[in-house]
Amino acid sequence: MEHADLIVIGAGQSGLATAALAPRHGFPRTLVLESAEAPGGAWPRYYDSLTLFSPARYSSLPGMRFPGDPDRYPARDEVVAYLRAYARHVDAEIHISAEVTSVTRHDGGWLVSTVDGRQYSARAVVAATGDYTGPHVPDVSGRAEFAGRALHAADYRSPELFAGQRVLVVGGGNSAIQIAAELGEVADTSLVTRRLIGWMNQRPLGRDVHWWFKHTRFDTAPLRRLLVKVPVSVLDDGHYRRALEEHGVDRREMFTRLTPDGAMWQDGTKESADTIVWATGYRHTFPYLEGSGALEADGRPRHHGGIATNVPALGFVGMEFQRSFSSKTLRGVGRDAAHVLARLR
Structure with a gap:
């Protein structure tokens, strides 16, 4: 059995930021356990055209600047390359292809087991796998009857396979907008949402919104209870709205049910x-x-600001609105990691 001061589960942006900061918070030996064959978390599995909604200057992890033009919006593959370079920079041992199956209390600390039977012990554990391992599909009436192709955005890669089809993209967030905009070039596409799309200007008064968030401290911890009540908004400088219009992508109210051939709308059509x-x-x-x-009965973690409330020496990093608006982002995970590590000692 291998022992460490801290075990971090997940080598995505949250886990890597946590591992990088661990030594300065009293954890000289850190192990990172990653289920994939390389660091990078969920980023390598995102759709091909994905670009960040934050400029490079606001997309860095602790201690390593995101390379290149700081005002550009990096693409998916740039983020993957950055994270893998960062992993080489981190003073921690990263074990790949190490899928964690259980984390249990053991001799005053934690015992972590992996799918291949390996076991590790540590005095503290940080769960940094976020929520991208759990794609959500709403329980819509008739969903099991639909005979066409259905996939979550987590499994979408590029539009070519859908050329000439009739496609419904369900959702009103950033990913839904990006996917619908590019599908509209090759397919008859509609965006299906429960409410009007909440557009947010990407560059008010010529400054990226992340500049405003930083300098007004809008995304700091005291505001987190307010922020979770804010409807989903889509950051856009006008590019995606123009793309939707140019490609004829219309917005439709949520259908009432699915049928074997398609969907039934609220007016019965x-x-x-x-x-x-x-x-x-x-x-x-x-x-x-x-x-x-x-965990709660529904699987949600029992925590306050990323610190487990029911068990000792367990933390979480990388959850949406964990402490602020920027939690779960490249810019925000370092701040949350520092907060959690300081309270696990």
């Missing part, structure tokens, strides 16, 4: 559809913590 893309977000999922006492 039916429409055929070849594909439904569920851009409906994710839910927290920490299956390796089941039985640890750290």
